[in-house]
Amino acid sequence: MSAAATCDRKRLCVRVSGAVQGVGFRPYVYGLAMRYGLAGFVINGPEGVVIEVEGHRTSEFVAALPLEAPPLARIDHICVVETAALAAKDFSIGTSEAGKLSTQIVADAAICQQCLSELFDPENRHYLYPFISCCHCGPRYTIAERLPYDRRNTAMRAFRLCAACAADYADPASRRFHAEAIACPACGPRLSHGxxxxxxxxxxxxxxxxxxxxxxxxxxxxxxxxxxxxxxxxxxxxxxxxxxxxxxxxxxxxxxxxxxxxxxxxxxxxxxxxxxxxxxxxxxxxxxxxxxxxxxxxxxxxxxxxxxxxxxxxxxxxxxxxxxxxxxxxxxxxxxxxxxxxxxxxxxxxxxxxxxxxxxxxxxxxxxxSVAAGRAQFIRRARGYVPEPIRLARSVPPVLAVGGVLKSTVTITRDDQAFVSQHIGDLNTAESIRAFEKTIRHLTSSLGVEPVAVAHDLHPDMASTRFAEANARALVAVQHHHAHAAAVIAEHGHAGPALALVLDGHGFGSDGGNWGGELLLCEETSSRRIGHLAPLQMPGGDRAAREPWRMASAVLHGLGRGNEIEQRFAAQRQAYCLSDLLDQPGGTTTTSAGRLFDAAAALLGIANLQSYDGEAALKLEALVRGTTILEAGWTIDGGVLSLGPLFSRLIADDIDAAAGAALFHGTFAAACVDWVTRSARTAGINTVVLSGGCFLNAVLADKIPRGCSDAGLTPLVPRRLPPNDGGLSLGQAWIAALQIAQQPPAKGGSA
Structure with missing residues (x-):
């Protein structure tokens, strides 16, 4: 070799971070190194993938590295440092490197087209094998115990590779080269039935x-x-x-x-x-x-x-x-x-x-x-997306946020990323609480994070709150609707103040009340309630959330037509006494947007009872083919939005269910836009956050953001998470992490 050629030879240390483990990245790097005639090695490391390449075409290797990455990979950052040449002669995949983790497991992926072709190829050894997979498809998160993502750290460690699978695993030309879930009928998992x-x-x-x-x-x-x-x-x-x-x-x-x-x-x-x-x-x-x-x-x-x-x-x-x-x-x-x-x-x-x-x-x-207003909207985020992180606007301390009690998720922050768990469900049984705790253990273990604080809902009697209080860490309590708003702010990386319209079913207010239709002024880690829906009685308390006819009765009573309750809802055993109950002072009230949907559905004869959360609202929405707006169908006084005029129209005899559903949706959306626009102008704020479970309604999800935009405002809506309580934990985590970064709360304290 000439002296000039020797001088051209370089050795580079390349560190790649992102979703680069369990996606066939090391085999990809191996093939790329072979293409450019380079020596060195590639390993899984705590920060992602570590590569050392040596030869004359290292610059070409680095330039090509992000261009042809495997389909499941996501490269966040590439760091390149020149190091001393070692006169290496070959390239290998080495043993994983230990250390503090900053990489992640990727989500499970559906079977790829190549594996699907092999599945039905009688000449292939994976013919009709229900556990076929490769570097580009199959289980990841659901079988991984910890990082680095090597077979020994997954559920596949129980299956010893047969000679054929071992050969594929070691063959750089195979699609299953270092595919950790590799298996076949001879050595892999088996079904109990054909x-x-x-x-x-x-x-x-x-x-x-x-x-x-x-x-x-x-x-x-x-x-x-x-x-x-x-x-x-x-x-x-x-x-x-x-x-x-x-x-x-x-x-x-x-x-x-x-x-x-x-x-x-x-x-x-x-x-x-x-x-x-x-x-x-x-x-x-x-x-x-x-x-x-x-x-x-x-x-x-x-x-x-x-x-x-x-x-x-x-x-x-x-x-x-x-x-x-x-x-x-x-x-x-x-x-x-x-x-x-x-x-x-x-x-x-x-x-x-x-x-x-x-x-x-x-x-x-x-x-x-679902697709709403031309964009994807999560209703439940779980398999296929978790544990893909939400990128934050800044690096924050590691915190655990435990969400609410319905549609539960948990979030862990690590540097500038927030990892929101899969949908866990409602925490109302011992088994569901155990699953919640297991999810926390798995997420903290797989991410290698030890949280310095736990964020939780302000409600004192939630299972998630009790879990937080039982842990010997600093506590940060976050009001429910503030967390809804903060989740969207964190996702969009918004800096500065924002107005937030949060429409949902129920959340514990900072005054101890039952909130659910709120206008908040959010700035940094604080929020202030500047408006809300007009309070409505909830006869029977929480029972009214399961029986929409009760909310309809409260509307009738509020309109001075309580004498109609017994006749309208004669099929309900307690209808005869509800007017008297509503006359009594000191009853439970709510500002919930969700309960307004319930009331409208019952008044229009669509649903008097509901067997699952949101049933009445969904059936009301199902009737909408277009919307109409009742002019002067609402009033706004001192930041309080009332839909009294709209409900007066809905109880008229000449309106059918479909027309009523169209009128309710159109008028409510228009009222919200008017409410938000007035408040934004008064506050001098242009950015409006829209969140809460009611934004799963396709009509509201389309018309309210569109109306805000038409009014010259900038609406921010959830994209990476659901607008319902599945996003609460991200908002809690963001607020808590910012508070700790500014001034760590005292151990055991609350903010």
Whole structure:
């Protein structure tokens, strides 16, 4: 070698951070190094991936590195430092490096097209194998115990590689080169029952429980009304809608209407459930009284195999098979992941329970997404998206935020990232609280974080609050609606003051009251209530949230028409005495936006009772085909918005349910825009945060941001998280982290 050539030879140390473990990044780097004739090594490190390359074309290597990364990878930062050449001759994948973690596990990904082709190739050794995967697809978060993401740190450590899999794992030319979940029929996980038995049970009208990626699922024929109704009885799920799965994107149009944005979501590697306009040609019990149906495509190889068996000649019909897919948990209980527990608890629910021997280390329900105003909106964020972090505007201290009690999530901050857990559910049973605590342990362990403080809701009697108080760390209490607003502020990296319109069902107010329709002025770590919806009585307290006719009665009473309650709601046993109850002083009141939807639904005869959260509002929304606005349908006085004039119109005899739903939605949205615009001008603030569970309503999610924009304001809406209580923990974490950064609270104190 000439002296000039020797001088051109360089050795670089390259550190890559981001989502770069468990995505085939090391094999990718290996192939890139081979292309440019470089020596050195690549390893998983605590900060991501560490690469050392030596040779004459190191600059070309660095330039190409971010351009052809694996599909599941996300590169946040590349640091390059020149180091002394070692005259290395080859390139290798080395042992993972220990140290303080700053990388992350990536989310589970649906089966890729190459694995799908192999799944149905009789010449391939993975033919019809339900656990086929590669570097670009398959389980990640749900099987990972800790970082670095090596096989020994996952549930796959229980399966010793056969000779063929070991050869693929070590072969740089293989798609399974260092694929940690690699397996085949000879050495990998196995189902307890064959695919033919599963398909036969579904085709025969039975209910089947199968162990999926993040937990057990219940399946049945979505065209079989009797099977779907039996599933409802057995699961004690009276009205709440079920999601359905079709076998391909081409089949979606058979059950629902879609647009390009919805199709893109369906086909994404996350494979969420997407809410679509229903064609109403499935079993009526799928989504009673609703205009939309949740649809998803197959996620795991197992799903594809079931559809393949259902399409066999003896089972084929004119229309493609459609399967109900719902989580296999009983009412209010967490998702089942343990085989023995599933066999015990699902006895009498499922006619067939299908287990397998690969452990699920982190449960993850299916994510649910809709498209509102042309953008994706989370309803439930879980499998396929978690634990993808939310990037923060600045680096903050490590804190744990424990969210609320409904639609629970937890958040952990690490440097300039916030990791929001998968949807856990409602914390109202001992099992759900144990699942909540397990999620915290798994997230803190996998991220390598020791929080310095715990943030929680202001409500003193939540299970999440009690958990926070039982931990020997500094505490930061955050008001519910402030947390809703702060979650959006943190997600958008907004600096400076903002007006926040938060519309939801219930939140403990800073005055101890029952809040839910709030205008807040937010600045740094503080918020001030500058407006709210007009208080409305809640006859029966919390019972009124489950019985919309009670909220309708409160509206009638407030309009001086309490004498009509007994006649309008004669089917309700206590209707005769409710007017007298409402006359008594000192009753519970609320400023909740959600309870206004309940009242409207009951007054229009749509829903007097509800069996699940938001049922009345969803059925009210389902009737909307366009909106109308009642001029002078609201009043604003001293920051208090009243919809009294609108409700006076809704109780008129000449208005039907559909017209009333259109009028309620249009007028409420217009009233909110007017309310926000006036307050923004008074406060001299241009940025408006919009959040709370009511923004899951597609009409509000479209018209209120649009109206704010038309008024010259800048609306900020949730994009990476749901607007409901699933986003609370991020807001809590952001406020707590900023407070600690400014002035750490005393241990055991509250802010």
């Amino acid at each position: 695919i033919s038995a599963i398909a036969a049970a579904i085709a025969g009208g039975q209910i089947v429980a199968v162990k999926g990626l993040g937990g057990y699922q219940l399946l049945c024929d979505a065209r079989n009304q009797d099977a779907v109704q039996r599933l409802r009885w057995r699961k004690h799920r009276i009205q709440k809608p079920f999601a359905v799965m079709v076998d391909s994107i081409e089949r979606v149009s058979e059950v629902a209407e879609t647009d390009a944005a919805e199709l893109a979501l369906l086909e994404s590697t996350a494979r969420p459930i997407v809410l679509l306009s229903s064609r109403n040609n499935l079993a009526p019990a799928i989504a009673p009284g609703l205009a939309r149906v949740g649809v998803m495509l197959p996620v795991a190889p197992l799903h594809h195999l079931i559809f393949h068996a259902l399409r066999s000649p003896e089972a084929r019909g004119e229309a493609g098979p459609v399967i109900v897919v719902t989580s296999a948990n009983l009412y209010s209980e967490p998702l089942l992941i343990d085989n023995a527990q599933a066999l015990r608890q699902l006895k009498g629910v499922a006619d067939l329970v299908v287990t397998h021997d690969r452990d699920i280390l982190a449960c993850a329900d299916d994510s649910v997404v």
